[in-house]
Amino acid sequence: MSGDRQPYRILVIDDDPTTRLLLRKTLKDLGYQVSVASHGREGIAIATVEKPALIICDWMMPELDGLEVCRQIKQDQELSRSFFVLLTAKGELEDRIQGLDAGADEFLSKPIDPNELRARIQAGLRLYQLNQDLLKQKQLLEAELHEAAAYVRSLLPAPQDTPCKINYYFLPSSQLGGDCFDFFWMGDRYLVLYILDVSGHGLGAALPSVSVLNLLRSTTREQTSGTFDYLHPAQVLEALNNGFQMMDQHEKYFTIWYGVYDRQRRQLTYASGGHPPALLLTCAADQWQATSLKTPGIPIGMFADMVFSEVTIEVPDPAVLYLFSDGIYEFETTENRIWGLDAFKELLIAAHAQEPVPALPQLIRQVQSHAAVNAFGSDDVSLVQVAFQ
Structure with a gap:
């Protein structure tokens, strides 16, 4: 002894x-x-x-x-x-x-x-x-991860009520993953919003996520920087891809969905790199439907000199946009199967049929009702809701 x-x-x-x-x-x-x-x-x-x-x-x-x-x-x-x-x-x-x-x-x-x-x-x-x-x-280690999760949470933006109503739900896993998101206005016209997910768990995933957030937050306040325009999502993804190569980031890569909403024209321009699609919920003839918003593109950092594409769509009225990480739908259900993106999409449509802009706590409870014990939250869960007004 x-x-x-x-x-x-x-x-x-x-x-x-x-x-x-x-x-x-x-x-x-x-x-x-x-x-x-x-x-x-x-x-x-x-x-x-x-x-x-x-x-x-x-x-x-x-x-x-x-x-x-x-x-x-x-x-x-x-x-x-x-x-x-x-x-x-x-x-x-x-x-x-x-x-x-x-x-x-x-x-x-x-x-x-x-x-x-x-x-x-x-x-x-x-x-x-x-x-x-x-x-x-x-x-x-768990205490350090809790502190890191609190730090990531402190970096997230405050919900907004005008000119668009933006709310979110963020639940870091016990191991802490690489989820991060942000949204802010550039002037009175453009809303920039994005969500990203770094591969892996722990501080090794959280730190690159915070680095990307800080980079975008410090540069997107200006509409242009260097040779590319931050109002063009494809150029943003190309710049990130060239600046965050796996070989220089301890073999870490990340997925991202990046969009710019033009309030004046009611247009949304977006690009994605390997991330789950955003879902745009719209209503016509009292019927709600969900449209997947995704462009071809591999995760950021896998290969150098990649070219990404962007798409511009009209945003009807009413419309609600959802950005999320795969933790919101990739979990084991009470029936011992993976719940899946299609099931999440159906849940959103049903929720909007009951209420034009469902409250996020209510949505999360509905999602959790399908999860097996301790299955929901085994990975980071991020969900951003944007109601265009």
């Missing part, structure tokens, strides 16, 4: 008083804190309170045998990291397999050899400490 750590606590569960006495004395002489229990239920109760580093449990006990004690211990999230040693006179391979299936980490044979006991205890506690250290590192 390291001198800067408190002695490890070990729990002994055995219905034989002689074995309990022997193990308690031997382990105390080795410098460990020891608790004892005379049967399985008592052992589980003590373990729940004390959360020992290691448990030695007899296999053959009345009522609750060692296998069942082991199963219950390993099913408890807080106790599952305790190193579990089954004390047994059984030596057959089938018995060991049965013990391993129950969750046992090690076996100790009867009669107990003091040297073997010491060696197995020390080995088990080394593994326990390694797991504890890994858990601490995992918790630190």
Whole structure:
């Protein structure tokens, strides 16, 4: 044991008083804190309170045998990291397999050899400490990812009510992905809006995403920069592609949908690079329909000197535009299948039939109702809603 750590606590569960006495004395002489229990239920109760580093449990006990004690211990999230040693006179391979299936980490044979006991205890506690250290590192990493997610969220624009009503929903996954989006007006006429998704997860995906956002945010305030016009989506994607090649970005690439809305002409010009299509919801003769807005184009950064195309469409009245990442529809459903883009499109049409501009919290709840437990949000989820007024 390291001198800067408190002695490890070990729990002994055995219905034989002689074995309990022997193990308690031997382990105390080795410098460990020891608790004892005379049967399985008592052992589980003590373990729940004390959360020992290691448990030695007899296999053959009345009522609750060692296998069942082991199963219950390993099913408890807080106790599952305790190193579990089954004390047994059984030596057959089938018995060991049965013990391993129950969750046992090690076996100790009867009669107990003091040297073997010491060696197995020390080995088990080394593994326990390694797991504890890994858990601490995992918790630190998760805290950093939460901080990074909060930072990404702080960069997102504020919702708008005029001249277009713009709302959004952003749910970063526990691993933090590369989703990012932005929208802002250039003067009173042009609305710039885009969404991007960097490949991978973690800080390695989030940082390039923020870099692209900051670049676009700092340059698109001016209508022109250098040799290309930021009001032309295809030129923007070509410039990004030349500036963010995978070989220079740790093999990271990203997808993007970029659009410019001309308020005066009620026209939307857009281009995409490998990103899911935007959906334009329009109504004619009291029937809502969804039009996919996408242009040919591979993700940004895969190949140099790529040429992207853009499309300009008329925006009727009424019309609502949705930008989103694939996390909004690529999740496992309660029926063990992937939900899919078509299902999301149908949900939007049905929602608009009930309300011209559905509230985003209501839409998200409807989407989540199709997801299996913990499936929604396993990847970043971004959804931007623009109601043209």
